[in-house]
Structures are given as C-alpha cells and as structure tokens.
Amino acid sequence: MLMHLFRLIWNRKLSNLLIILELTLAFVVLYFVSATALHLWSMYNRPLGFEWQSHYSMTINQGAEASESDMERLNGMIDRLEQRSDIDWVHIVKQALFQNWHWSTSINHEGDYIQTYMNTLSDGAAEDLGVTLLSGRFFNEGDAGQAWLPVLINRAVSERLFGEGVDPLGQNINPPSEDQPDQEQTEYRVIGVIEDFRQSGEFWGDEYYVLARFDTSRNDTFANSLVIRPQDGLSATFEASLLQEMTQMAPSWNITVRPLADYRQDRIRSVMTPIILSGIVAGFLLLMVAFGLFGVLWQNVTRRTHELGLRRALGASAADIFKQITIEMMLVASFAIVLGTLITIQFTLLGTFSSLNWMTTIKGSVLAAVVLLMLVAICTLYPGWIASRKQPADALRYE
Amino acid sequence: MSLHTVKTTLRVLMRRKFFTAISLFCIATTLMVLIVVAAIVDNMLHPIGAERNFDTVLIVERVRMANKEETSVWSSPLGYKFIEEFILTLKTPERVGYYTDNSRQSLIDGLIQRFQVKYTDDQYAKIVELDFIDGRYFTLDELNSGQRVAIINEPTQIRFFGDQSAIGKTIEFSEQRYTVIGVVRAEAEFNKAAFSDIWAPITTFPSGNYRDEMMGSFRALIKAASRSDIPAIKAEFEQGLKSFDYRSVSDEYATATSFANTKLERMAREFMGTEDELGSGLATFLMLALLGVVLFMLLPAINLFNLSISRIMERASEIGVRKAFGAPRRALVNQFLLENIILTLIGGLMGLLLSLLALNLIESSGLIAYANFNISWRLVVWTLMITLLFALISGSYPAWRMARMHPVRALKGY
Structure with a gap:
C-alpha cells in the first residue's frame, strides 16, 4: 500500500515537489517560532532569585x-x-x-x-x-x-x-x-x-x-x-514626596524613583514586542500556506476524478479514498519535515544562536512537526471528503 | 492591452471566486508586511518632520577612547570637551550644533510625570527644523546668559496646562523653574535628534561638571552646505582626531576614534554593532537587508506559484479549444501573464490599503511614541515594481508550461 502511494506521489512529482518545497519553508518558519517560544517560556519559568513585587x-x-x-x-x-x-x-x-x-x-x-x-x-x-x-x-x-x-x-x-x-x-x-x-x-x-x-x-x-x-x-x-x-498600603503621593525630599538634599543630582515592577514591565516589553511582531508575520505566512495548500489540493482532487472514479468502480470504499488522499498528503508533509529538519539542524550544529541548545532544538522540531501535520490534516479534510464523494459515473462522464 | 482583455480577465477571476480570493489574500498580506517594514525604514531614513533636511547632516554619537596599549578601552556618547575640541572647531561645515538627552521628572498635581529633556545650544534649532505652533527657540544671548527658558512639545503642553497655551507660563523640573517660550509639534521617537518633550539651554544644566568631560552624554550634529561637502567634513574631523595630543587631557588616553555618520550609516552601524569600528559595514547591511526580503518573499512566491499552476491547469480545456482554433503560443502566454499581472496589481493595491491600516494601528498603539508615518511616492513606485516582479516570477513558468501543452492533452483535461 505504502509503495503504491509513493508511486502515486512520484507520478505527480512536479506538483508534489512544489508542495514539499512550500511545506519545508513553512516548517523552517514554524521551527523558529516554536523554538523561540519554548526558549522564552523556559527562561520565564526559571526562578528569578529575588523579590520585586512591592519594591x-x-x-x-x-x-x-x-x-x-x-x-x-x-x-x-x-x-x-x-x-x-x-x-x-x-x-x-x-x-x-x-x-x-x-x-x-x-x-x-x-x-x-x-x-x-x-x-x-x-x-x-x-x-x-x-x-x-x-x-x-x-x-x-x-x-x-x-x-x-x-x-x-x-x-x-x-x-x-x-x-x-x-x-x-x-x-x-x-x-x-x-x-x-x-x-x-x-x-x-x-x-x-x-x-x-x-x-x-x-x-x-x-x-x-x-x-x-x-x-x-x-x-x-x-x-x-x-x-x-x-x-504596605502606601499613598499615591509616596513617590513624589520621596523624590522631593531626596532632590532637596542633592539638588545637582538627577534622581529617579520608580517601582521595580515598572522596570520589569519595560524589560519584558522590550523582549516581547519584536517577538510578537515577528510572530504575527509568521502567523500570516502560515495562514497563507494553509489557504494555498487548500486551494492546490482541491484542484488536484478535481483533476484526479478519472483515477478516483476508477478506483471506486473497482470496489474501493469512500473511506478508502479518503484515507488514500490523507495519507498521501501526510507522506508529502513528512518529506518536507525531514528536509526542513536537515536545514534547521545546521543552525544548532554551527551554534549560530547561543539560545539554541539540543533540548530546545528537539522540542522545537517536534512541536513544529506536530503543528505542520495538523495544519496539513485540516487542509486535506475538505478536498479528501470531495474525493471520497466521487462516483464511478463521474469518471466516465468527466470532460 | 485592450479594454476587452481586461474585462475578460476580470470575468475569469470572478468565475473562480475562491481561488481568486486565496491568491489575493496571499499577495495582499505579503505586500502589506513588506510595505509596513519599508515605510518604517523609509520614515527613519527620510523623515518628513523636523529632520527633513538631514540628508546633508552628519551625526556624531559616540567616541571610543583607549590607552596606548589598548588594554583599557572606553566607549560612550560624546563629552562636552570632546565637542569643544573637535566639532566646534571644524571649518568645512555650514554649521554645527549639539544636544544631550536627559530623563527628568516633574510633579503635576502631586504625581510624578516623566519627560525627556534635551539641553542644546542655539545652533541646534537651525539644523533640526522644529515645527513651531507658537513662540520661538532660544537665542544666543539667552544661551550665553543662562536664561531658564524652555520649549515644549504639544503633548507636554497638554500634560502641564490642559488645553491652555503654555507661552509665558513656568514649568518646573530638576528643582528649577523654566519659562516656556515656544511650543512645537511632537516628533517621532526614532528621529533621535529631533525627539524630545522639553528643550532648554545647555547653560542651565544643573551642574557644570560636564564641561570637562571627554566622554559624556552629548551628540553632535554637523550640517553641510551640500551633499558634496560631506567627504571633506569627514576628512577634516578624522584629521583633527589624529593630530590631537590626548595627554593634555588625561594620562589615560592615547587615542580617540569617532565617526560622523549619515542616517543610513548610523542605521547600518547600529544593526551591525560596528559603532566603534572603522568600516560602517554598510555594504554588508544592505546585502543582509536584501537577503532578508528575498527569504521573506520566498514562501509567498512559491505559494503563489503553486496557486497559479492550479488556476491555469483548471482551465486546460479552454486552452485546448483556443489552441485547436489556432491561437499562437505567444498569445496564450501573454494572456496568462496579463491575467496574473492584473490579479497581482489588485492584490498590491489591497496590500497598500492594508498597510495604511496597519501603520495607523501602529501609530495609535503608542508602540513608537509620536510616530506619524508617511507613505512616500518613492515607496509606492517601489511597491509597484516589486508587485510586478512578483507577478512575473509566479506567473511566467505556469503560463509557458500551459502554452506548450499539446492541444489533445489539454482538451482531455489532464
């Protein structure tokens, strides 16, 4: 069965190659998003070592x-x-x-x-x-x-x-x-x-x-x-009265009084803002890939009416057809994941980013692979369903 | 291109609404991201506000000082003494000015409010052309006599006085009272030379210690009479640094390195981390930027390529009929390319509108203080060119492949 599917993929190599290329790039994007997210999350969860809340x-x-x-x-x-x-x-x-x-x-x-x-x-x-x-x-x-x-x-x-x-x-x-x-x-x-x-x-x-x-x-x-x-329970003018008292003691010094919580917020924002912005861009890219994949698959299924109708005529059930389309796509996506991993692993091997250790690499790759497979699965659902509705008569009538 | 072709194209696109919608979504979002990034960079390099004439201004921000053995190295913004020694003595520029940024706090209704204060000389306002709503900048006399006068921007006027005019009123910071003599429009945060909440004469700085420092918190602006003078100014500045005897200032220093940068060079230095190095890394920076754009475009381009192929394959039978009736290959290629170009142009237009929306969103989010993005004609033309390139790349191969197809195969539809 698998060998046969490989042959089917090979028969349509050009269009599959393009899909693999697209999914490979999507995997690389997903990998960097998930590795960064995992890295930041683990940093965030490490104990800070001191208290800052009301200081x-x-x-x-x-x-x-x-x-x-x-x-x-x-x-x-x-x-x-x-x-x-x-x-x-x-x-x-x-x-x-x-x-x-x-x-x-x-x-x-x-x-x-x-x-x-x-x-x-x-x-x-x-x-x-x-x-x-x-x-x-x-x-x-x-x-x-x-x-x-x-x-x-x-x-x-x-x-x-x-x-x-x-x-x-x-x-x-x-x-x-x-x-x-x-x-x-x-x-x-x-x-x-x-x-x-x-x-x-x-x-x-x-x-x-x-x-x-x-x-x-x-x-x-x-x-x-x-x-x-x-x-605890200090008044709203605490900062101001403190500042005034201190500035009177040293008028030529530039003194700043601020809650530690504010500085912490600034630090977090300075790290998170670029991450969130690139996350939004990556989200757009993936949405684009999902829509594109959906369109291409739908079109592919329509063009394969002959083949699928014939299989139905030879006794394959609707579920068989659905399975065939889904597994085919999963195989294609797996190729892309293998290819993508070969690319992303270079960054860890070369040590390009100090934050990318092997743990993050593996977790990031797995997460990216799971998300990509889910994305592909969702995009295959409707085209697969259409394919499973093909009747032998459609294949004969198709022109 | 006749009107008829355009009409046909639009009809074809309308017939396959789903595919058209997906393609348009891809094109529009890709271009939106590109335009937003390009617009922000464009506004940083060619601002429309007070820094609008900065294409003839050089900025000196940092100095790196070292001892003879290079074992001790200091790197920081300029000190006042450095400016006095090396910038104010320059002969080739039209004029020079300087400023220092400070964060100051002020009490308004018993609560602390924070402001950025720029202490400057009088020449600063002749290089940075602040947009005055009311009043004026301080004069040389006021600078020399250390008059406590201040210029504030519009949001600061509102924070201090609500909707009343601030002219002639006093504000207080650093335990000193200043009389407001001017109100200007707010400048975007990334225009570092022009952005501030309050401007005051340097002679009113709380302590006079800054006068003896080689390294401090100052930045200098050098205005050239024309762009062609810039190399001469750079050479003179470099010569001055080389021929100076640093021992007269301190035993610790033997050399000083500093650069007068254009806006683009400064951006490259900041990005590449080459603030104190001889080469600005400008070429590498531009290459990296180009590579970044290409990498970003790669995924959408492949996606569009896939969609184009699907879109054209779907119309195999139409092509078969046209071929059977003798349509030349060139006519078919042209038709598909034109279709693709029209589709991409519509997508590009949508991308432009979406980017206007996104830029508005960024402006109102307060992510960049007082940002006011302007989409220049230069940017629109670039967008148009990139859009066309996008269309040609994603459309040419599928069109060529379809046009080459044998009519019988095309008619059979696979």
Whole structure:
C-alpha cells in the first residue's frame, strides 16, 4: 500500500515537489517560532532569585566622577530614608535591578577562569530581597576589615568551579590580576551559595552570578542605585514626596524613583514586542500556506476524478479514498519535515544562536512537526471528503 | 492591452471566486508586511518632520577612547570637551550644533510625570527644523546668559496646562523653574535628534561638571552646505582626531576614534554593532537587508506559484479549444501573464490599503511614541515594481508550461 502511494506521489512529482518545497519553508518558519517560544517560556519559568513585587528603585546620576563627599551625602540620604515611617528598609544594590547596568568580570579558582556577572549589595539586602540561600550565610558587619572580600556565588558558578556536590564554603576565588599587576590583590572568599540572582529579569540569559558586599563605611566607592521597600498600603503621593525630599538634599543630582515592577514591565516589553511582531508575520505566512495548500489540493482532487472514479468502480470504499488522499498528503508533509529538519539542524550544529541548545532544538522540531501535520490534516479534510464523494459515473462522464 | 482583455480577465477571476480570493489574500498580506517594514525604514531614513533636511547632516554619537596599549578601552556618547575640541572647531561645515538627552521628572498635581529633556545650544534649532505652533527657540544671548527658558512639545503642553497655551507660563523640573517660550509639534521617537518633550539651554544644566568631560552624554550634529561637502567634513574631523595630543587631557588616553555618520550609516552601524569600528559595514547591511526580503518573499512566491499552476491547469480545456482554433503560443502566454499581472496589481493595491491600516494601528498603539508615518511616492513606485516582479516570477513558468501543452492533452483535461 505504502509503495503504491509513493508511486502515486512520484507520478505527480512536479506538483508534489512544489508542495514539499512550500511545506519545508513553512516548517523552517514554524521551527523558529516554536523554538523561540519554548526558549522564552523556559527562561520565564526559571526562578528569578529575588523579590520585586512591592519594591521601589531609586537611581542617582550625579554627573561626574564620585567624590568622598558624594558618598557621605548618599549615606545621609539612606539615613533619612530609613527614618521615614512609610519605609521598611533601604539597601544598596549597586547594579540596578531590571536595568541594563552590568558589571562583568573574570574570576578563577586555581587557574580555571570563567566570565561572570557581579553585583555589590549592602548588609541585609540579600535577606530582605528574599534571595534563596542554599548553604553558608549572608553578609554582615563582621565581614569588614578582613584580608579577603566575602562573596556569595550562585549554584551555576559553584558547580562550574568546584564541581557538583562539593561544598565551596571558605574557598577562595581570585578576581583578575593581570589588569592591575601593581595593585594589592584581594581575594574573594565564598561565604555562601545562593540559588540564583537574575539581575536583569526573566529574559536575562546569563547563568553565572556572584554577589559581593558593599561596605557602606568606606568612602572610596559610590553606589548609583538603591532598592527601597515601602510599607504596605502606601499613598499615591509616596513617590513624589520621596523624590522631593531626596532632590532637596542633592539638588545637582538627577534622581529617579520608580517601582521595580515598572522596570520589569519595560524589560519584558522590550523582549516581547519584536517577538510578537515577528510572530504575527509568521502567523500570516502560515495562514497563507494553509489557504494555498487548500486551494492546490482541491484542484488536484478535481483533476484526479478519472483515477478516483476508477478506483471506486473497482470496489474501493469512500473511506478508502479518503484515507488514500490523507495519507498521501501526510507522506508529502513528512518529506518536507525531514528536509526542513536537515536545514534547521545546521543552525544548532554551527551554534549560530547561543539560545539554541539540543533540548530546545528537539522540542522545537517536534512541536513544529506536530503543528505542520495538523495544519496539513485540516487542509486535506475538505478536498479528501470531495474525493471520497466521487462516483464511478463521474469518471466516465468527466470532460 | 485592450479594454476587452481586461474585462475578460476580470470575468475569469470572478468565475473562480475562491481561488481568486486565496491568491489575493496571499499577495495582499505579503505586500502589506513588506510595505509596513519599508515605510518604517523609509520614515527613519527620510523623515518628513523636523529632520527633513538631514540628508546633508552628519551625526556624531559616540567616541571610543583607549590607552596606548589598548588594554583599557572606553566607549560612550560624546563629552562636552570632546565637542569643544573637535566639532566646534571644524571649518568645512555650514554649521554645527549639539544636544544631550536627559530623563527628568516633574510633579503635576502631586504625581510624578516623566519627560525627556534635551539641553542644546542655539545652533541646534537651525539644523533640526522644529515645527513651531507658537513662540520661538532660544537665542544666543539667552544661551550665553543662562536664561531658564524652555520649549515644549504639544503633548507636554497638554500634560502641564490642559488645553491652555503654555507661552509665558513656568514649568518646573530638576528643582528649577523654566519659562516656556515656544511650543512645537511632537516628533517621532526614532528621529533621535529631533525627539524630545522639553528643550532648554545647555547653560542651565544643573551642574557644570560636564564641561570637562571627554566622554559624556552629548551628540553632535554637523550640517553641510551640500551633499558634496560631506567627504571633506569627514576628512577634516578624522584629521583633527589624529593630530590631537590626548595627554593634555588625561594620562589615560592615547587615542580617540569617532565617526560622523549619515542616517543610513548610523542605521547600518547600529544593526551591525560596528559603532566603534572603522568600516560602517554598510555594504554588508544592505546585502543582509536584501537577503532578508528575498527569504521573506520566498514562501509567498512559491505559494503563489503553486496557486497559479492550479488556476491555469483548471482551465486546460479552454486552452485546448483556443489552441485547436489556432491561437499562437505567444498569445496564450501573454494572456496568462496579463491575467496574473492584473490579479497581482489588485492584490498590491489591497496590500497598500492594508498597510495604511496597519501603520495607523501602529501609530495609535503608542508602540513608537509620536510616530506619524508617511507613505512616500518613492515607496509606492517601489511597491509597484516589486508587485510586478512578483507577478512575473509566479506567473511566467505556469503560463509557458500551459502554452506548450499539446492541444489533445489539454482538451482531455489532464
């Protein structure tokens, strides 16, 4: 039966070749849509590692290189904020959350180098942000004045540098030394392992992350970003009164106060807008393919009246004819899927897109294949039904 | 092409409503997507508003500074000192101006409202031709004396004052009060040099620190007297960067790289990520864009090709009759091609209308702030040409194949 169907397909090779070509391209489009969707979905579902829901971000642009007096002024501002009755806590998170501020550096453990993102948090920030601690402890005042700097590493860094199941507590990791050979080398000591800290939000892909301690007692560093947790049920003018108070303390600084939820929304929108737009275009393309396929199949069936009528005359049932048309189309679609997979797999083999790992590739291919087969099946339903209604008499009368 | 042929074609198309509808849908949606993308790009490169004369304007946005060993590299928008040193001293341009974008907050009725503020010099308004509804831009005197005057756009006037005129009233941001002296029409967000909510003299910037920075948040605009002056301006700018002794500014810097770009070059640099590289990658960018269009058109073209074949095969018996009565092959090919062209043109027209609708939708969605798309004649002509190309590609092979068919086979209908 299958061999016979192959022969039927071969007999109409030109028109089938064109359909295969069209379906192959449709498969490639579907594959990229589904692989992107699956990739984003899995990113979205990974835990963020911190809470943001009712927090505010305050960012400062002081215009020039920060001086010691700037840090004193900032400490004064933090004190003032902590005194306010409508604020629970204020912490420094130096690389602002959900924004495009990043600090990337290379660290090594016994000569094994990795490139990682880092952040500096003041004491208490990690606890209050709800960071999940897997082992060890968070920062505290006792960490000041040591020969080493305390850091928290995320699970990915721990597994990469120290191996799975190995406890990295108390181990040292070295910041890069070749940049500043004359500077005194301070080592990072791991005091805890956290689940994750995905600084720039759900769609931020980087795995490695290290948190260092921000020492508010030292005046030689400055922080441009604070996280503020107001009390529940705050008034609508909270933002405004906060801004006014802070601007009065530092009129020349450009201070911004906004809910973290807004920044998160901005990040999500900036990722989703192009995806949704290309999704709409892909949807149009597939709709076009579906309509086109429907038209071509209908026409094919009409032109095969002789053949189908003859089969009916020789005793094939209407269901047989329907099955024949459907399976024929499914075979053609399968060719297209095989061909399409040969194309799409190249992108993974060449590593063109860093987000395309083998898991996403396989899941994306399967999803694309299922959708394409369903699309073809729907387009075959009506032409197949018409074919099954062909009577032997039609074949004889046809002209 | 006689009226009779057109009439016949339309009748043939009407007879097979379903096929015609599918074909038209394919053509119209494909062209709609192309026209929408092309219109957005066209409006970015050839805006109709305040940046309408930017074909003779060069934009300097970034500077890359490095130490001698290239171990420390900084890359950022321009600092004021850089502009003073390298842009304001240029002799070949007609005029030069600069601006810096800042986000500012203002309290209106106790709530925070955010605005984009451009601090500029007075020459800026002679390069960016803002469309004044009321009032004027600030003068050189007002700039030099640091007068707190502001120009705002129409939506900002509404946010501050409702439907009242803002001229002569004061607005407050950065703890400073500004008197409004002009109201302009809003500019689309992607016209980066012209887009802003508020404009103010650079001399009223909250702190004076910016004056000593090589790297900062400034952008410079260089206006050439004519297009032919552009290479000379680029050469002069490059020469200035080369012959400067950076040690006089800071020990850290040994070299500076910066480019004066046209709008197209800037788009290419942004897309290719070559902001700080010598070549703009313009040729590669154009090739990629073309490849993208071809890839996008491939699927609809094959689809239309399939549909054309089906449409023509269906009329096999008609062709058989015509052939039997002695119609030459060329007449048949012409007839089918013409049919295809008419069909595609109708589809193209529908695509144009649909794209107008889609562009309106994008404008009203607020996806791009203050966007106001204009479909230029250049775009319409291009669309027409692409539509015809589409028709010829998808129609020629099926027409040729049908015309070649043996009359007996054609009459039998398979």
